[in-house]
Structures are given as C-alpha cells and as structure tokens.
Amino acid sequence: MTEDDFPPDKAARRPVSSRETGSEWQHTSRNLPQRRDLPAFQGSWSWLVLTLLSLGVLMFVFVAWQYLHDEPRGADDDLRPLQALDQTPVIQMPKKVKQFLETVAPFPSGTMPTTPPWLWETPTLSRFFKGNGAALDNLRDLLEDPDWHAAHASWHAADLGSDLRWSVVFVLKQAESAYLSRLGQEEGAFMAAIDLVNLAKRLEKIWAWPSFYSRALEAQELAAQTLAELLKQTRIPEATLRQYQRQFSLCLPSDEWLVQALGAFYLHEKKLLFGPASGEPLDTMPGGVQLERPRRLFFKPHSTLQLFVDQFRRLRMEAQAPLANTGLISVDNAISMHSQRFQPNAEGVAYCTNRMSAYRSLPARLGLAKARGALLVTLFAMRRCVAEQRTLPPSLESLRPKYLLDVPLDPFSAAPLHYDIRLGRIWSVGADLKSQGGAPTSPPMSDDKEPTVEIDIGITSTD
Numbered sequence: 001m002t003e004d005d006f007p008p009d010k011a012a013r014r015p016v017s018s019r020e021t022g023s024e025w026q027h028t029s030r031n032l033p034q035r036r037d038l039p040a041f042q043g044s045w046s047w048l049v050l051t052l053l054s055l056g057v058l059m060f061v062f063v064a065w066q067y068l069h070d071e072p073r074g075a076d077d078d079l080r081p082l083q084a085l086d087q088t089p090v091i092q093m094p095k096k097v098k099q100f101l102e103t104v105a106p107f108p109s110g111t112m113p114t115t116p117p118w119l120w121e122t123p124t125l126s127r128f129f130k131g132n133g134a135a136l137d138n139l140r141d142l143l144e145d146p147d148w149h150a151a152h153a154s155w156h157a158a159d160l161g162s163d164l165r166w167s168v169v170f171v172l173k174q175a176e177s178a179y180l181s182r183l184g185q186e187e188g189a190f191m192a193a194i195d196l197v198n199l200a201k202r203l204e205k206i207w208a209w210p211s212f213y214s215r216a217l218e219a220q221e222l223a224a225q226t227l228a229e230l231l232k233q234t235r236i237p238e239a240t241l242r243q244y245q246r247q248f249s250l251c252l253p254s255d256e257w258l259v260q261a262l263g264a265f266y267l268h269e270k271k272l273l274f275g276p277a278s279g280e281p282l283d284t285m286p287g288g289v290q291l292e293r294p295r296r297l298f299f300k301p302h303s304t305l306q307l308f309v310d311q312f313r314r315l316r317m318e319a320q321a322p323l324a325n326t327g328l329i330s331v332d333n334a335i336s337m338h339s340q341r342f343q344p345n346a347e348g349v350a351y352c353t354n355r356m357s358a359y360r361s362l363p364a365r366l367g368l369a370k371a372r373g374a375l376l377v378t379l380f381a382m383r384r385c386v387a388e389q390r391t392l393p394p395s396l397e398s399l400r401p402k403y404l405l406d407v408p409l410d411p412f413s414a415a416p417l418h419y420d421i422r423l424g425r426i427w428s429v430g431a432d433l434k435s436q437g438g439a440p441t442s443p444p445m446s447d448d449k450e451p452t453v454e455i456d457i458g459i460t461s462t463d
Contacts, residue, residue, distance in 0.1 A: 071302055076270075076309050079316075081207065081263040085281070086152035093145065094154050100138040104165045104172070105131050112171060116443045118178040118229055125179045132172050139169070143198055150205035157287040161203070161211030170196060170222045177226050186236055193230060194247050197223035201251040207264035209286070210358060217365050220253060221445075224372040228444035231376075231383050232456035238388040245380035252373040258319045258366050262359070266312040269355060273305055304348030311356050318363040364431065367411050371428040372445045374408035375453045378417055378426050382455055392421055392455065427452035 107113075108127055113120060120128075129136075177192035200219035206212040227248065234241070270278045271285055343349070378396060381403035385393050393399050396407045396419050410417050410428045418435055419426050427438035430449040439450040 117175040153283040155208035225443040299347035307352040
C-alpha cells in the first residue's frame with residue numbers, strides 16, 4: 001500500500017497564512033493556565049498544610065500531656081488512724097515474737113491432717129502437743145505480757161505476720177485444747193481456746209502490716225470453732241462458764257478496729273509507693289520490702305495513690321455499712337478497673353487493682369467473725385442456762401438479763417439470731433441472707449452461708 005491509496009487531505013495540504021497561524025495561537029493560549037495564577041494556588045495549599053501540621057502538633061502535645069502529666073497529691077488526712085505512735089524508746093516484743101515462732105515445731109510427718117484436731121487420734125494429738133512444749137510455754141509468757149506496744153514503730157521492721165508458722169501455732173492451740181479435753185481437764189481445754197482468741201485480739205491491734213489483721217481473723221475463727229465443740233459436751237458449772245463467756249466477749253473483733261486498721265493499711269501502701277518521699281516517719285517504713293513499681297509511660301505515682309485513696313475510703317464505708325451490701329461495691333469496682341486498658345495510667349490501675357485484692361474481702365470476713373462471735377456468746381448463755389436450770393430456754397429473749405445483757409444480733413440481717421429448740425440449733429442467715437434452718441458443719445460455723453452451732457443437749461447436767 002502506497003501514499004496514492006489514501007485520499008488527499010485538502011485541509012492539511014492547504015497553505016496556512018501567517019495571520020491564521022497567529023490567530024490560532026492566540027485562541028489556544030487563552031485555554032491554558034496563566035502563569036500569574038500559579039503563585040496564588042501554591043500559597044493556599046501551603047496554608048492548608050501548615051494548618052494541618054499545627055493541629056497535629058497540638059494533638060500530639062495534648063495526648064503527650066495526658067500521658068505524662070501526673071496530678072498533684074491529694075488530701076488524705078481523713079484516712080489516718082486515730083491511734084498515735086507509741087513513743088516508748090525501745091520494746092522487745094517483736095523480737096520475742098520472732099523467737100517464739102522459731103521454737104514452733106512443724107507436724108512430725110511434715111503434713112498437717114486436714115481434719116480438726118479434736119478428730120485426731122490420741123497418739124497423734126499427744127506427739128504434736130508434747131513436741132511443742134517449749135513453744136506453748138513461750139506463748140503463755142507472751143500472752144501474760146499486759147502491753148504488746150502494738151502501735152510502736154518497731155513492728156514495721158519485719159513482716160512477722162506473714163510467717164507461715166502462725167497457722168501451726170493456731171492448730172497447736174486447738175490440739176492442746178482437744179488433748180486436755182480427752183484427759184478430762186475441761187477447764188484447761190477451755191483456757192487453751194481462750195488463749196487463742198486472746199492471741200487473735202493482740203494480733204488485731206498490730207496495724208504495721210496487713211498480714212497481722214488477717215492472722216487475727218484466722219485465729220478468731222479457729223478459737224470460736226474450738227469453743228463451740230467444747231460447749232457441745234461441757235459439764236463445767238454455770239459460774240465458770242460465765243467467766244469464759246466474759247473473756248471471750250472482750251476479745252471479739254469490731255467494726256471500729258477495722259475502720260482504723262484500713263487507714264493504717266492505706267499508709268502502708270503509700271509508703272510502698274513513695275518510700276521516704278511519702279512524708280511518713282522514717283522509722284515506720286516497711287522493713288525489707290520495696291515493691292518494684294512500673295517505671296513506664298502508663299504509670300503515674302500520684303494518680304495511682306489517688307486510686308488507693310478512693311478505694312480505702314470506699315472500704316471504710318463498707319466496714320460500717322449493713323452486711324447485706326458488703327462486697328458489692330468493691331467487686332464492681334474491681335471489674336471496672338480491670339476494663340480500663342490503654343489509658344494514661346493503665347499500669348497504675350493494674351498495680352492498685354492487684355494490691356487492693358487482699359483488702360476487699362476484709363469487711364465480709366469481719367462480718368463472718370462477728371456472726372461466729374454472736375453465736376458463741378449465745379451458746380455460752382444457753383449452756384449456762386442448761387447447767388443451772390436443767391432445761392433449754394424457750395427463746396433467746398428469755399436468756400435476758402441473767403445470761404445475756406442483750407440478745408446478740410445477726411450482723412448480716414441486723415435481726416436476732418435464729419433459734420430452734422426442737423433442732424437444738426442457733427444460726428445466722430450468713431452471706432446469702434437466707435435462712436434455711438441452720439446447716440451444722442464440721443468444724444462448726446464453717447459454712448459462710450449459714451453459720452450454725454449445735455446446742456447438743458445430750459449432756460445437760462453436772463452430775
């Protein structure tokens with residue numbers, strides 16, 4: 001195919017004049033962007049970029065401030081316990097307690113039986129009891145000391161309450177009581193149990209470490225269970241039972257002690273957070289313990305301390321509130337704290353949540369201790385009535401005023417304890433606030449939903 005095969009394009013072959021060429025160029029040039037418009041367009045784009053960058057910088061600064069800024073330390077004077085520090089120059093009691101714990105011999109086989117000591121075989125009781133003769137003598141000496149100087153700074157030097165041998169001590173006193181009871185030495189058995197509740201009261205007053213309060217509740221529970229078992233079959237006369245009832249009543253835990261103790265526990269956490277910078281006396285710094293707190297972007301010490309302030313204030317309110325509400329606020333709050341992730345103080349929230357887990361159960365545990373105490377005081381009165389009148393009272397109200405000054409109230413319901421003369425039981429509605437006729441357990445009162453004691457009227461006289 002050649003060029004001759006295509007028809008000629010006349011327009012293309014027509015000569016173009018210079019006038020036409022210039023006219024077309026002018027027409028085309030009108031459609032192109034004028035150079036004088038380019039600087040204005042570039043200027044508006046530059047302002048937009050600068051504005052966006054400025055907003056980005058401001059946003060970054062704001063976010064950085066949120067994550068780096070720590071709020072100033074707030075007021076916490078309302079959390080301080082009313083108990084003043086003991087100004088005695090030097091005390092020996094912490095040293096004596098440590099030496100006493102070192103004399104406690106573990107169970108011979110290395111594994112403590114899971115059943116209560118009054119269910120052990122007599123040879124087992126005898127070996128455990130006699131193998132700890134020195135420890136029992138040392139404990140008696142400690143309990144005879146009228147002043148433990150519970151508010152002295154020396155208790156802060158070491159966390160003696162966390163010593164695992166305390167559990168052995170408590171079971172040892174139960175074993176002593178059970179062993180003496182089998183030997184027919186009933187008064188000695190009661191005194192061993194009273195010693196245990198007396199020890200619980202001594203530990204309850206030491207606020208230097210939270211572990212002491214937990215040990216006190218543990219000892220109080222075991223003492224109440226031991227006394228309940230002894231009262232089921234006692235032949236002791238009414239006058240002697242009255243003395244034991246009074247001694248036991250004087251050692252019962254109270255709301256006010258927990259309220260004050262929670263303030264001391266807050267100061268403990270404050271010292272762990274800031275050490276000497278907390279502003280607390282240097283001789284009350286927790287000895288041998290310095291928690292490694294997070295040193296990260298998401299941990300703010302002062303904001304974390306404020307979390308502790310809010311939590312301890314809430315717990316102190318719960319300690320004084322009706323037990324029907326106990327635990328609800330703390331549990332809900334713990335859940336909400338766990339859900340706050342990726343926030344400026346996330347590590348501080350996690351730290352506070354972890355540390356507070358040991359404190360949240362204290363109001364409920366105190367409620368159970370008070371319920372057991374009320375049941376035991378009532379059981380003492382019941383057995384005194386049986387020992388003197390040879391009959392069971394028709395109601396708890398009939399025990400007033402000779403055997404009870406006032407009928408103890410159930411701390412869970414703020415109503416009188418339940419009593420069924422046919423079943424021979426006294427019980428509390430417990431943590432679930434529902435009465436189901438009592439639920440006897442072994443050991444006694446071990447069911448937190450229905451703490452129960454049995455009167456056991458099989459032995460009702462001193463003949």
